Amino acid sequence: MKLYSFFNSSASYRVRIAMALKGIDHQTVGVNIRIGQQNALEYRRLNPVGLVPALITDDGESLGQSLAIIDWLDRHFPQTPLLPANDPQRMRVLEVVYAICCDIHPINNMRVLRYLSDELKVSEEQKKRWYAHWIQQGLSAVEQLLRRSQSGAFCFGDAPTLADCCLVPQWANAERMGCDLSGFPRCKAVYDACTALPAFIAAAPENQQDKIPA
Amino acid sequence: MKLYSFFNSSASYRVRIAMALKGIDHQTVGVNIRIGQQNALEYRRLNPVGLVPALITDDGESLGQSLAIIDWLDRHFPQTPLLPANDPQRMRVLEVVYAICCDIHPINNMRVLRYLSDELKVSEEQKKRWYAHWIQQGLSAVEQLLRRSQSGAFCFGDAPTLADCCLVPQWANAERMGCDLSGFPRCKAVYDACTALPAFIAAAPENQQDKIPA
Numbered sequence: 001m002k003l004y005s006f007f008n009s010s011a012s013y014r015v016r017i018a019m020a021l022k023g024i025d026h027q028t029v030g031v032n033i034r035i036g037q038q039n040a041l042e043y044r045r046l047n048p049v050g051l052v053p054a055l056i057t058d059d060g061e062s063l064g065q066s067l068a069i070i071d072w073l074d075r076h077f078p079q080t081p082l083l084p085a086n087d088p089q090r091m092r093v094l095e096v097v098y099a100i101c102c103d104i105h106p107i108n109n110m111r112v113l114r115y116l117s118d119e120l121k122v123s124e125e126q127k128k129r130w131y132a133h134w135i136q137q138g139l140s141a142v143e144q145l146l147r148r149s150q151s152g153a154f155c156f157g158d159a160p161t162l163a164d165c166c167l168v169p170q171w172a173n174a175e176r177m178g179c180d181l182s183g184f185p186r187c188k189a190v191y192d193a194c195t196a197l198p199a200f201i202a203a204a205p206e207n208q209q210d211k212i213p214a
Numbered sequence: 215m216k217l218y219s220f221f222n223s224s225a226s227y228r229v230r231i232a233m234a235l236k237g238i239d240h241q242t243v244g245v246n247i248r249i250g251q252q253n254a255l256e257y258r259r260l261n262p263v264g265l266v267p268a269l270i271t272d273d274g275e276s277l278g279q280s281l282a283i284i285d286w287l288d289r290h291f292p293q294t295p296l297l298p299a300n301d302p303q304r305m306r307v308l309e310v311v312y313a314i315c316c317d318i319h320p321i322n323n324m325r326v327l328r329y330l331s332d333e334l335k336v337s338e339e340q341k342k343r344w345y346a347h348w349i350q351q352g353l354s355a356v357e358q359l360l361r362r363s364q365s366g367a368f369c370f371g372d373a374p375t376l377a378d379c380c381l382v383p384q385w386a387n388a389e390r391m392g393c394d395l396s397g398f399p400r401c402k403a404v405y406d407a408c409t410a411l412p413a414f415i416a417a418a419p420e421n422q423q424d425k426i427p428a
Contacts, residue, residue: 048358049313061302065316068308072301087286088275094282098315099263102279106320115347120336133329144262 001026002056004046006033007208010105010169011066012053016203017165018070022077030210033110067101070162082162092149093156096142096163100170104138108173128177135174136183142167143184150186153193160194168194172205215240216270218260220247221422224319224383225280226267230417231379232284236291244424247324281315284376296376306363307370310356310377314384318352322387342391349388350397356381357398364400367407374408382408386419 003019005012005028019026031037031052038050047054047064055069056062063069074082084090106112108131116122116130146155155163171191174181181188194200201207217233219226219242233240245251245266252264261268261278269283270276277283288296298304320326322345330336330344360369369377385405388395395402408414415421 048362049309049317049355051317061305063305063309065309065312067312067316068305071308072305075301075304087289090289091275091277091282091286094285095263095277095279098279098281101316102281102320103263103265106316107326112321115344116334119343119347120330120334120340122334126334129333130329133333141263148262 004054006052007205007211013169014066014165020199020202021080093163100166107134135179139184146186218268220266221419221425227383228280228379234413234416235294307375307377314380321348349393353398360400
């Protein structure tokens with residue numbers, strides 16, 4: 001199995017966490033999205049969407065979209081299940097997953113920030129405020145969702161789920177961008193609990209072979 | 215069961231299609247997001263995220279996020295299943311679902327367009343180009359994904375799936391915004407096949423009780 005990934009892409013990071021939690025043996029291929037390697041013809045043939053990550057299964061199927069990949073992994077490698085089978089856990093996990101993956105991440109990812117600079121000529125200061133605005137809105141919602149169901153050290157209960165796989169990369173990004181995260185103590189506690197685990201450490205951007213020094 | 219929905223919200227539209235395809239009896243409550251009704255305290259208590267749609271189940275549980283709601287509906291009302299259980303169908307459906315729900319819709323929804331106008335003071339022309347840019351990028355990807363797996367009148371096969379529930383509202387939005395859609399004949403054919411079905415007609419914005427005349 002082969003994972004096409006960029007060390008600092010939070011969608012790639014989600015999948016890396018899932019694979020590490022499940023202990024899935026695989027090869028990682030770095031795709032440097034800062035210089036547009038995701039647009040190379042060879043990569044586009046694997047993933048027409050031209051985004052990272054993409055998974056190549058042992059059957060040679062190529063699959064894009066982090067959440068589709070994790071759904072596939074969770075069905076084919078059922079050890080350490082990431083999505084509860086039953087309600088209310090399942091509905092609560094998915095509610096948080098989509099609050100991050102649909103309501104925060106897409107608006108703040110690299111291609112959108114680049115469009116703001118290159119096409120709309122917004123200042124660095126405006127771009128920083130844009131980023132902070134969607135983090136503030138999005139994590140406020142996640143904080144409330146987590147408090148509503150609060151239990152255990154992780155988002156939901158005593159073991160990481162798909163919600164934790166999505167929260168940790170988003171939190172790490174927000175921290176890297178210098179956002180004020182003081183209003184989200186429950187998210188912070190989950191982040192700290194997750195990032196103490198070997199699987200999350202192995203999946204972290206700073207521990208990837210394709211890491212580009214700052 | 216109660217669905218909080220806005221006639222012109224494409225996330226609400228997805229859920230309305232799913233409920234109509236499954237023939238689920240329910241009450242619809244209009245939430246006018248143009249005047250901020252999603253921020254009312256009463257609504258925020260149901261859905262801390264403050265976005266539409268939200269579902270209130272017969273057990274009184276409230277659930278936000280269109281895809282989490284459809285996952286719940288698909289498990290509790292298994293008639294007309296919307297997500298195939300097995301690969302490769304399941305992985306291909308989800309890949310298209312997320313290409314729409316994560317890569318297109320969030321960047322072009324009302325709150326983002328409003329931020330562009332109100333905070334970044336971009337012109338109407340620039341906002342139109344922003345919208346068209348993400349439609350062009352996103353639907354190009356979807357078009358290729360659909361062509362790769364082409365079969366049947368719908369996104370995947372001879373019956374609508376979750377992919378169709380997501381494509382139709384996105385296409386309708388793009389059409390309403392006057393985007394050039396000539397490069398996406400496969401998407402167009404799927405849209406035409408879907409919108410000929412009674413369930414899709416019943417779910418369409420123009421047939422909602424909370425419709426606001428143009």
